[in-house]
Amino acid sequence: MKLICKLTIIFSVFGFIWSCESPDSLEPVAGVEGKLFIEGEWPDSIQAVALIVLNSLDPGNLAAGLVSYSTPMLSPSKKSEYFFQLEPGFYFIAGAGLTIDPGIFFAKIDSFMASGNLPIVVLDKTPHLQRVIQLEDQEVIEIDQTILFSQ
Numbered sequence: 001m002k003l004i005c006k007l008t009i010i011f012s013v014f015g016f017i018w019s020c021e022s023p024d025s026l027e028p029v030a031g032v033e034g035k036l037f038i039e040g041e042w043p044d045s046i047q048a049v050a051l052i053v054l055n056s057l058d059p060g061n062l063a064a065g066l067v068s069y070s071t072p073m074l075s076p077s078k079k080s081e082y083f084f085q086l087e088p089g090f091y092f093i094a095g096a097g098l099t100i101d102p103g104i105f106f107a108k109i110d111s112f113m114a115s116g117n118l119p120i121v122v123l124d125k126t127p128h129l130q131r132v133i134q135l136e137d138q139e140v141i142e143i144d145q146t147i148l149f150s151q
Contacts, residue, residue, distance in 0.1 A: 027138065028138040028140070029085050029138065029140070030085070030086055030087065030088050030135045030136065030137060030138055030139050030140065031083055031084050031085045031086050031135070031140050031141075032053070032082075032083070032084045032086065032091070032093060032133065032135070032140070032141050032142075032143055033081075033082065033083040033084070033140060033141075033142055033143075034081070034082060034142050034143040034144045034145065035079060035080070035081050035082075035144045035145075036049070036051055036070070036073065036079070036080045036081075036082060036095070036144075036145050036146075036147070037078065037079055037144065037145070037146040037147070038073070038077065038078045038079070038146075038147050038149065039078075039146055039147070039148045039149065040148055040149030040150060041149055042075040042076060042149060043097075043149060043150075045097075045099060046075070046097035046098070046099065046121075046123075046149075047074075047075075047097075047098050047099060047100060047101055047102060048072035048073060048074050048075070048097070048098040048101075048102045049072065049073045049095060049096070049097055049098070049123065049147060050069050050070045050071070050072045050073065050095075050096055050098065051069065051070040051082055051084075051093055051094070051095055051096070051145065052066060052068070052069045052070075052093070052094055052095075052096045052120070053066075053067045053068040053069070053084050053086065053091050053092070053093055054066060054067060054091065054092040054093075054094070055067050055089065055090065055091055055092075057092050059122070061116050062096075062118055062120065062122070063112065063113050063115075063116045063117070063118050064116065065092075066113070066118075067084075067086065067091065068084050068086070069096075070082040070084070072098060072102040074102070086135055087135075088135050088136055088137045088139070089134075089135060090132050090133070090134050090135075091132070091133045091135065092131075092132065092133070093133060093143065093145070094122050094123070095122070095123040095145060095147040096120040096121065096122055096123060097120060097121045097123050098119060098120055099119045099120065099121060100119045105119060123147045123149075
């Protein structure tokens with residue numbers, strides 16, 4: 001009787017393992033990755049710096065095109081790495097300065113997005129905002145960006 005119970009358990013476990021599907025591999029994702037560099041002295045009016053990804057460009061209403069943003073870099077940091085997982089398509093990437101504390105910004109981001117009034121300033125207007133990034137399926141583009149604060 002004990003042998004039958006043990007064999008039943010062993011065959012049940014074996015059957016369960018056999019029926020489980022395992023993925024062949026994870027699919028690569030599309031995105032943009034790179035490093036963000038800061039040169040010069042941080043201005044007092046900027047609390048943090050982040051890269052933003054836009055799918056449309058309306059300088060008067062950046063919230064309308066905002067797709068994603070990087071982890072904010074706080075003063076006096078000079079270097080950071082980023083990765084944006086994005087769907088295939090066309091995008092703009094720009095450096096943005098947060099004019100309020102990042103904690104407050106992210107706590108109220110839904111309110112800021114709804115109002116269309118983001119407490120950010122675009123820090124690099126050219127050439128990045130004039131360049132359109134086109135992502136294909138499963139393509140990762142590497143772009144390093146430098147934000148230059150006046151010295």
